[in-house]
Amino acid sequence: MHPREELWISRAIDRCATEADWRALTAVAVHDRDVWRRLCRTLEAETLLGARLSPLLPALVPAASPAPAAARRPPLRRVGAWLAAAAVLLAFWCGRMSAAPPTASPSEPRPLHAGSADELFGAYVAAGTRSGRLLEQLPVRTLATRQLPGDEGLEVVFVRSLVERTHIDRALTLVADEHGRPTPSPVDLTNYVLPTNY
């Protein structure tokens, strides 16, 4: 085997082999046709490695999330809902959402009239992805499975997780009034520090 063969093969796999590299590989192959097998085999082994280990890793984020320009505000006023999911303080959100609501084209199914939960969920994901609200879907996790009687198949109980964000102008928390009744009270967002245990 030529001492530089591995380097040429590696460059070929990385698509950065030069014309000279290919010429050299071809010249080697004249006497040792096995070089093409080694190239294919290396590529196959690396692809297989990626395929086997990828499920262990978080998904790739292909591009920067499309945050609308209007949503870029001074840091203290910008709050991501996906961070806030961990916040115990905020009981509920209110106010104007900066992220523009999804604008469905006439040809797209209207979520409210969709027939099944899956259709509604699909419409939610599509709209959220378009508007920049939905950042990612985490892998589905199975909690339980049960064989159904006869030919009815398998029942699967699972958890679906979505990573989302939103922008808010004001937030409320629930406090007790003088009678002990829960009452909404504004939260000062400029001094509010979200927990970071995400």
Next chain:
Amino acid sequence: MRTPPDPDETRNAQRGDRLATGELWLQHRRFVATVLLAHAGARDLDDLLQEVALRMTRSIGELEDPARLRPWLRAIARNVAIDHARRSVATPPLPLPCAPGDDAFLLEPAYDAPSQQRHQEELEQTMRDLARLDPVYREPLLLRALDGLSQREIAVALDVPETTVETRLARARRWLRERADEEERANPTEPDRQHAPTRRTVD
């Protein structure tokens, strides 16, 4: 296609912009997970990822050059992996994530228990094999195969010359191919079982 690191986003995170911090984490957590996988294996990967996220959030302000976010994150991930290795010396090995029979595991599109079992065995075998490869070669190989980084990006992340990465990748790939050849020699029927057309027997 992956997005290159954005120094402006890093600067925003350093100024306390939590949304920017979240974005940074989303963009780089697979890279971090790959470094952790290279240095700590698959065990406790989720916990270690959380630890790196926490350290990143706490100390992003200390990063001097926003353009060197990846090397900085890698240093954190390596430290977390080393700390984890020290703590786990006396701890018996735990099963890999996604083990069939666990309370929770990843659901494949078509649930198939034998297939899950086979994938799990392949995963464990791959991790055992990788453990025998020197981390000097293992890390660039995984960053290339799993995170899709270019040789230049790997060189920046590892803080070594690009030619070094090229050489290490070439050696790692040779090792990988020779392992695949050994595996095939050990299980000569395996590829046939996967790809051979179904043969029907007529009685």
